[in-house]
Amino acid sequence: MLLKLENETLARVNAEAAQDIPDFGVWQAQEPRGTAVRIANDINLAAEEFDPSGLELIVLDFPKYKDGRAYTQARTLRECYGFEGDIRAAGDVLRDQVLFMARCGFTSFELADGVLERSGGVEGFEKSLKDFDLFYQPGVKGTALWRLRGLSGATEKERLAAAGIKG
């Protein structure tokens, strides 16, 4: 069960499951290298010789939703490697973490069996994705509040509008 985030909306899509995508070691040994890789969350990208050019999909893992290492991996991929392809969250992916994931650069979410049904469906996930529309800090998605505050001379309505909020 895969949800893809595009233009602020989530859509169900069909794609290869994370478990069928080569892991980091297998992918590194491929000749030529494939366009998709699954990276375990104990691989420290900051310490690896890693070249994501040619990749279209990187799958990052949440063995438990409480294990937050993949948030740093996703941000590192977006901000340090400039990776622009799809970053998929796989494993223990739940509706209450999906906004954090999106803000760190995840663009698709592979859900375990039964999760969507007890989460209010796609709509439930979309609702959680919109729990907040203002953010104190910059993320891959979402402007830092201080940039909005810095719009000198703007009215409250204009500043909210700049944040994408209808006043």
Added chain:
Amino acid sequence: MYRYDEFDAKIVADRVAQFRGQVARRVEGDITEDEFKPLRLMNGVYLQLHAYMLRIAIPYGTLNAAQLRKLAFIARTYDKNFGHITTRQNIQFNWPALTDIPDILDHLAEVEMHAIQTSGNCIRNVTSDQFAGAGADELEDPRPWCEIIRQWSTFHPEFSFLPRKFKIAVTAAPEDRAAVRVHDIGLHMKKNEAGEVGFEVLVGGGLGRTPYIGQVIREFLPKDHLLSYLEAILRVYNSLGRRDNIYKARIKILVNELGAEAFRDMVEAEWAVMDKSRIDLPGDEIERIHAYFAAPDFEDDLDTGDFDSAQKSDKGFARWVRHNVRAHKQPGYASVTISLKPTSMAPGDITSEQMELIADIAQTHCFDEVRTTHEQNLVLPHVKKADLHAIYKKLAPYGLGSSNAGLVSDIIACPGLDYCNLANTRSIPLAQRIQKRFEDLDRQENIGELKIKISGCINACGHHHVGHIGILGVDKKGEEFYQVTLGGSAAEDASIGEIVGRGLSTDEVVDAIENLISFYLGERSDGERFVDTYRRLGPDPFKEALYVA
């Protein structure tokens, strides 16, 4: 103090709405308890021994009268008419119903308060010096930087599922009243050789099962780069901090396993490649936040009124002035510590009526400001000396006139087995028995500064490792025992106390504390505090004294 703009208000309102939905889904059974737990924890909701507990954030311990009155209302309406000040300068309520909590959060939002990140494996409430903005010894008010950290750390998308909880403290005075050396990150504002003010950055301090004093990883960090540097530290910790063992998951373990130098190198490498301009605040935003913390309109050339004469006629007042009143940077003003450690109450407990009284006093006499302290007391930071006697006379009938700040009865204690489901032993009754033993005020005054800290289990919420006398409760075959440590300190001379001797039974422990104090009184040189005499003589003679019949 900081006031919300429309953005801050919307974020808090959105959080309440989100949590209301999460509670409803939990009640419906759509979220398992295991999945709900971190969601409620990140909103300060614990499941304790008898009930849910709600911990409300008091960012860096600063409150106004309206907020204190709202807390009084919540205590009266949803709890048993009291709240409890914690060692992170927060307040917690021990008896709310889970289904009432979203409503309580709505009430809090009306006065710009919340329970965000008061628990969970995220960045917790940032703490500071309770005399910030008032102390004559500080370089500058550290609270604008605390507010900057509060905003940056709130719902940080990358750092909300860290290996373990994460605590940051900031101070700007040479005398460290914020215990920055026993925090995951301690920020001590200092001047460099060029005379600029920046941060000395300490990492890896902490208490708990394995206490460590923090290590300096950067002598001087320019102020403008605070957030990017914090982000670099957190990123290294989130990637490499241990997740295989909850007791080894704090940053202190990582720093000590890698070595402080190797850890620093990783942070500096991360920081070097980071686009700092995306993360660090621009100057106008830093200024905007600083403006909220401008000094109040102090009056010049104040008359001190009956301040001197009242000390001659009212001995109780004179004693209170000696222990609970502190010099202020502005002539004619003083800072007051309101002790929440009278003999009859649990340390840090405060009733609704007491909160309302203090709110009135703050509004009339203290520029609408109150502080909470990590030692579980309250502070009126800026009062006129001429008003002190009147304030004392208002406080005393409400049980708030105890003249024991910093003395033997000013004990830090965790909630212990009376509330907590982790505790091995009770802490509050032991604190009360020690207070009772040393009830005589002349005797307390003669003993002088003595910090007793009690934890009911190895998790060390009562900071026993850094007590001049620390007491740790342990369970031995179903019986309560207490292990004594000596020589700890959470101040600028931070040290971890040493264990002396075997565990003491409930019947023995108060006598043993008295033996230690009697020995100190016999041995001390002029001006020596208990901890100074201990450091001079070492543990052996104190160990012997512990068991004197």
